[in-house]
Amino acid sequence: MSEPEATRHGPGRVLILVYGVFALAATARAVFQIVNQFDRAPIAYLLSALAAVVYCVATFMLAKATKLSRQVATIAIVIELIGVVGIGAFSYAVPDDFPDATVWSHFGQGYGFVPLVLPILGLLWLRRTA
Numbered sequence: 001m002s003e004p005e006a007t008r009h010g011p012g013r014v015l016i017l018v019y020g021v022f023a024l025a026a027t028a029r030a031v032f033q034i035v036n037q038f039d040r041a042p043i044a045y046l047l048s049a050l051a052a053v054v055y056c057v058a059t060f061m062l063a064k065a066t067k068l069s070r071q072v073a074t075i076a077i078v079i080e081l082i083g084v085v086g087i088g089a090f091s092y093a094v095p096d097d098f099p100d101a102t103v104w105s106h107f108g109q110g111y112g113f114v115p116l117v118l119p120i121l122g123l124l125w126l127r128r129t130a
Helices: 004-008 011-037 042-064 067-093 105-111 114-128
Strands: none
Touching: 004 011, 004 042, 011 042, 011 114, 042 067, 042 114, 067 105, 067 114, 105 114
């Protein structure tokens, strides 16, 4: 199963489903926070919107499963990993900038730390199916 389509078979389907759920959840949360509470924490809420975009890109690229989409998915997932680690650390260092939880704040604590584990699983799956 070395062809690009392998990303959307077997455990890849579960991975795509989880990414899809996070894409929807992050998008809904970001839209709500930006529309209703933007003045409270604009940096945090814009970063939440960035997370939503990254999850959407990763979801669609994993599902598309072409050679190019695998490369784009890899880039998106690396950005996701850097984001969750960087923003997770930043949210502890400057807690006043994160009065409400976002997807990546506190390393995804509000989502059971799944945002911290998901990019690792995504990268491992891409490598396994390469």
